[in-house]
Amino acid sequence: MPPRLRPATLGDAPALTALLNEIDTIEIGRPETDLHTVEADLKNPEFDLGRDSWLAFEGDRLVAYGLLWDDSGDERIDVDLYVLPDQQAAAEHVVGALEARALEKARENGAERAVVHLHLNVRPTLDTGLIQARGWEVVRRYHVLRRPLDPASDSVPQVPAGVRVRACATEADRETVHALYQASFADHFDFQPRGYGQWLNDIDADGLDWSTVWIAGTGDLGDAGFLLARDDREAMGWIRSLGVLREARGRGLGGFLLRHAFAAFAARGRTEVGLGVDTANTTGAPRLYGRNGMTVHYAVDTWEITLS
Template sequence: MTVRPAEIADAPAIRDLINVVDLVDTGEGGYAVDEVEGDLRRAGDLARDSWLAYDGDRLVAYAVLWPASASGRLDVDHYVLRDAVSAGSLLLDLLTARAAEIAAATGVEAADLHLALTPESVLAVHALPVRGWRAVRRHHVLTRPVSPSDDAEPALPADVTIRVATSPDDQETAYRLVQETFAGHFGFEPTSYDEWRKRMDADHRDWTLTWIASRGSTDVGVLIGHNDREATGWVQNLGTVAAARGGGIATALLRTSFVEFAARGRSAVGLGVDTENAHNALHFYTGLGFQLQFAADTWRLVVPAP
């Protein structure tokens, strides 16, 4: 076995690995090269915060660390083939050691690692519990079919307009709305605008898939989507300010995205929802035709700085 850092040029091989793993764990493998490239660009230091494990010439495991907050939160992405658990375990140990280094370098007491995996993942079954990781939250990934014939432009609530967030000012407005509407949600970490743009891979993002809803002259809702997967459009963030909830704004934003994704040839739209969401989001999405595709657990490990 050999291990080395990932490079942007490795994206096609990483995409293939992710899709093989996802096909087994979730029943669908739809990752695209552009999405992997965006994931790699989000790393703080790609040469030190990413790992590829090879069995001979065969890529069998991949992991990357993403900075998520100034307080020590680090998000983890990790994929491993089912016949290569030892390689996946090795990468877990390497990224844990690296997380401790990052904590020490940034002056925080500990690194707080978060990793999302399906319950059937070989890492979840065989590697995480024995290393002290704990499953702390469950999310559902939901999908809904879309088509030009079935999805029409929505009728907007009174005094509500929706615009595409292509201008720099609107991109910053989208940031502010995400910070406001997701405050208090599980796993959300407030960030500066510059940090948020890096995490969103903003310089390479298609901003025509971000919409802002306004009621009168006040911006009250945002939907941030991306079209990087092979067949499914993705809703990354959907939020409405507290004073505007229950007025049909989130529904209008979603239906706007359905029309656009269908026009771009997508056959479905997907999103993730916290099963313990305080606003009953799961019921809201199923009422719009979304159905469960698979569950994913958030695993957590706190790594003290040396």
């Protein structure tokens, strides 16, 4: 008997959080999904949950979840898929729905094809043979890194000569961080340009403590780097993004901002901090994080399919 499918609603957030934490525990050894994170996705005004989300049930039991979003406004479409290990038949139904909607969405954008990306743990609860048989393949790998924190050793670092740093305190500062993000990540794999309002939705700006966002600059270049962190995850402090303009790289801004965030998290009583990084990043970010004591927590593969 095929699973029962229906769209998600905001009221499903607690059940979805429980499902994702059950999957977290299987894949990485502990639950790391927070209710507010799931709610932020479901409340994002850019999602049409009625057309772009799918819940699969075995009886009354929620067993799989799919979500589609379109950051590009063109052919590039992203999807999420979560499934319990004993529910691969449900996963196949959700994958089929995701693929069909991805192609429909890309064509609504005026594109002739859909290039779809799905991020999965390297040891996922999904049987990857299922998606390989449909034409999906791995195109990139990311690492989620983590580092222990100690207030005794993670003190506020000395500001390098010629560098200044400030917290993101005003609307103008937020606009600066957005501009720095767009410029510093423009050459990164899978980067999608986003307007200011779209970016605020992406980072769940209404739920963000902006005192954990910092801007660094130099006398000759002005504002040239930023770090955006979050202190609302139960599992650990989280660095969502760290960027430095190309012309400012090599001056120590990235390392300084990273250590500045470590000190801020340690002062708040955090014992661990994490972030995600593209293993093929060409800016030197993986080496920077390794030099500053960050180690691999788990790995995630980007799977891709082209539909036409």
